[in-house]
Amino acid sequence: LGLLYIVATPIGNLADMVPRAVEVLQCADLVAAEDTRHSQKLLSHFNIDSPLLAYHEHTDARRTGQILQRLEQGLTVALISDAGTPLISDPGYRLVRTARERGIRVVPIPGACAFIAALSAAGLPSDRFSFEGFLPAKGGARERALRELARDTRTLIFYEAPHRVADTLEAMAAVFGGEREAVIAREVSKAFETFQLMPLRQLASWVRADSNQQRGEIVVLVRGNERRCESALDDEAQRVMSLLLAELP
Numbered sequence: 001l002g003l004l005y006i007v008a009t010p011i012g013n014l015a016d017m018v019p020r021a022v023e024v025l026q027c028a029d030l031v032a033a034e035d036t037r038h039s040q041k042l043l044s045h046f047n048i049d050s051p052l053l054a055y056h057e058h059t060d061a062r063r064t065g066q067i068l069q070r071l072e073q074g075l076t077v078a079l080i081s082d083a084g085t086p087l088i089s090d091p092g093y094r095l096v097r098t099a100r101e102r103g104i105r106v107v108p109i110p111g112a113c114a115f116i117a118a119l120s121a122a123g124l125p126s127d128r129f130s131f132e133g134f135l136p137a138k139g140g141a142r143e144r145a146l147r148e149l150a151r152d153t154r155t156l157i158f159y160e161a162p163h164r165v166a167d168t169l170e171a172m173a174a175v176f177g178g179e180r181e182a183v184i185a186r187e188v189s190k191a192f193e194t195f196q197l198m199p200l201r202q203l204a205s206w207v208r209a210d211s212n213q214q215r216g217e218i219v220v221l222v223r224g225n226e227r228r229c230e231s232a233l234d235d236e237a238q239r240v241m242s243l244l245l246a247e248l249p
């Protein structure tokens with residue numbers, strides 16, 4: 001049986017490519033990539049001439065089958081995405097899952113991941129967090145998703161498209177409260193890298209007022225709810241109160 005490598009690539013700065021990733025991509029019989037034209041540039045930069053194959057998880061079940069077939073023939077396949085770690089808001093899950101089911105060894109080559117880099121430098125609690133990926137694009141669904149997270153005490157991490165970030169921050173201020181701290185981490189590892197930490201309402205106006213903050217690639221991090229213990233106590237107090245009241249003559 002072959003070997004499937006899951007290879008992280010840089011999220012902007014090519015100098016973040018790890019030597020082991022270069023080595024693995026060089027030796028792979030086949031490199032499966034989301035966008036072969038985009039990935040060709042990366043491979044050329046590192047003088048890698050392994051053959052590229054397009055891999056789109058959702059549109060191309062046949063392609064997954066082809067890759068599995070090559071693996072079963074004993075070839076080494078490396079999966080990369082356009083940026084960062086494959087499977088993190090990127091394709092690959094189906095391939096990894098099926099490969100494992102068929103007894104093929106799957107080996108990760110760790111490297112860049114946008115939300116981990118953002119969290120490591122944001123200045124928000126990092127001991128417990130929840131990575132939420134992309135929120136739904138439509139207003140109603142997005143608000144429902146936010147409401148479900150409103151009581152979560154962990155730092156919440158989102159990926160967001162630049163043309164939606166101002167709307168999203170305003171929706172977050174409305175659902176989580178304008179005082180809740182948040183960070184926008186933009187263009188991490190690139191020339192215009194920006195980190196801004198502010199209460200949500202202020203952050204939303206700051207982003208809305210400056211179109212430069214609505215460009216490039218963005219991670220939004222929101223401090224967890226700090227009032228959950230308080231309201232849990234309220235709930236408990238209410239429960240005890242109603243028990244006591246029921247005992248009164």
Ligand code: SAM
Pocket residue numbers: 011012081083084085086087088089090112113114115158159160161185186187188189190217218219
């Ligand atoms: N697999 C990638 C990873 O490991 O982070 C994420 C892929 S996802 C399709 C792309 C999103 O990641 C962007 O829309 C943005 O939210 C975030 N992202 C990627 N590169 C980034 C960067 N350099 N700075 C900030 N956010 C970034």
